[in-house]
Amino acid sequence: MSLASWNDGAARSAILAYLDGIADVDAADRVAVVDNDGTLWCEKPAYIQAFFLLARLHEQAAADPELASSPVVQALLANDLAGAASHGMGEVVRVLMNTHADLTTEEFDVAVAHWLADFRHPRFGSGFTGLVYAPMLELLDLLREHGFRVFIVTGGGVDFVRPVARQLYGVQPDDVVGSAVEVEFTRRDGQVVLSRTAKLAGSPNEGPPKVVNIHARIGRRPLVAIGNSAGDREMLEYAHTGPLPSLCLVVDHDDEAREYKYGGEALTNPDAEPIATTAERFGWTTISMRDDWTRVFA
C-alpha cells in the first residue's frame, strides 16, 4: 500500500494532493531531487561516510607514525571534530581526502563495498541497509509510480553514495549527483584507469552548488525537492520558483526515541537560516519523524 508507514496527517495529505493535481504535467518534466544524509538515511551521530573515512585514517595512522603525530589526525581519531576543526577545516578536509588518494576509481569501489559490508551503526547495531527510512522508500516508490525520475542530490561523495543508492534506493549510479574528487586519466599496463586525487572537483555539493549541479547533470528544473538542512534550501527554492506546480518537503528530526532530535542547520554553513524557518516562509511541507511516520527504519 502506498505510504503505508505514514500517519494520516498533513505531510501525507500534502504529498497525495500534489500527485493528484499534476495530471497535466508532462512525463519529461517529472524530476525529483532528494538529499541523502538525514533525508533518506540516518546521519547521526556522524555522516556514515565519515565513519568510512575515519576507518581508513585509523589504518593509515597505524602504519605511519608521522601521520599519527599530527594533532588534526589525533583529534579526528578521537572523534573530536571540534578539536580537529580548530586547526582549520581546510586541514581536516585535506587529511580526509588523503585517505583514498591514488586509488583507481575501481579500487575505491571495492574499498567502499568491503567497508559497507562490515559497518555497524554505533547506537542501532544495524548495517547500512538498516539505516534507511522506510517511509521515504515508500515515497520514492510512489513518485516513480507517478512517472517521476528520482535523483539523489547529496553533499556526500558521489562515489561513496552510488553503491548505496543502487542497493538501498534503486537509483542508478548516473542518477546520483554529489561532491567529487578530481580524477586523473592514466594508463596502467595498457589499461585505461582513473586515479583519484586528494583534490575536490569544484565546490562541495551543498547550497547553491546543488542547483548548479542539478542543471549540469540533470538539465531540468525539478518539480519535487526533498531535504532536511539549510544545505538543501537553494535546491528546494529552485523547484519552488519554477513555472510548474512543485512539492517541497523538509524532514524534521524530532524523534529522539526512535532516531535523533536536532535542527536543520547546514554543518557546512552554520550561519545559514534554519531550514524550518525557510520552510515556513515559503510554505513548504514539513515531515515530522515523530508524528508523520509509524515506523522509521526499513
Add this chain to the structure above:
Amino acid sequence: MSLASWNDGAARSAILAYLDGIADVDAADRVAVVDNDGTLWCEKPAYIQAFFLLARLHEQAAADPELASSPVVQALLANDLAGAASHGMGEVVRVLMNTHADLTTEEFDVAVAHWLADFRHPRFGSGFTGLVYAPMLELLDLLREHGFRVFIVTGGGVDFVRPVARQLYGVQPDDVVGSAVEVEFTRRDGQVVLSRTAKLAGSPNEGPPKVVNIHARIGRRPLVAIGNSAGDREMLEYAHTGPLPSLCLVVDHDDEAREYKYGGEALTNPDAEPIATTAERFGWTTISMRDDWTRVFA
C-alpha cells in the same frame, strides 16, 4: 527489422556477434557511450552548433559596431575559421562563448529551440532532423533492445545537444555528457535562475576529459563506445580495456556522394593519431558509410 539500413558486411556482423555473445553480462553493466558530431549526425561543412553560434554572432555584430570591427569577428562572419584562428583560438572561443553569455539556462533553451526550428543545412537543405544517420538510430534501438542504456558523450555544448538528443535519439537530458559553460546561481524577482557565463566549465569534453566525465557523470565503465575522430580515442580505449567484453566502433566518412569524405582527425587536437590508425591497432570495427549503409539520412 534490426539494422535494416545496414548491408550484410563486417560491421553489421561484428555488432550482431557481440550482442549474441553477452548473455552473461549484467543489465547494470550495459552502458553505451556514443559521440554525437560525425557519429550520429552530420558535422560538415561545420559543426551544427557552429551555425547556431554564428547566427547569433551575426545579430550581435549588426547591433554593435565595435564588435563588428574585431578582425576575429569579421573572419568568423566570413566563415573563415583559419583566419579567425590566426588571432589565437582562445580569442575565437571567447567571441563564440560571448554569443550567449548572461542568458538564463531557460532563455538559452528557448534560443536553441527557435534556431533549430529554422535551420536548414547549406548542402542538403534539410532541417536538423534530416541530418541524423538512419543506420545509427537503428543501432541505438538495437542496443536498447539488448538492455543498454545509451549516453551521448559529445564535445559539443551539453545545453545545445540536450534538446537535439531528446528529439532525435530519444536520449534524456541527463543522459547527455558534453562541454559546458559555467553558470551562476542567482535570484531574479524572487525566482531562482542560473545565468550563463562566457567561461568554459573545466576542459572541453574531448579526448581524456571524455573518460573523466564518463566517470563523473555515468559512474560506470562503458562496454560499447562509438566515435569517429581522435577526440573519441580515449573513450573507446576506456571501454576496450575494461574487464568485460566490449564493442568499439568507428564511423568512417568515406562517402562523398551521399555525405562527405574526410579523415578522423580531432579538430581540437590536430596532432593526434588518426582514429583509423588507432582502430586498426586495437582491432576496433570500422563502419564504412559507403559500404556498410544502404542509406545515410533518416
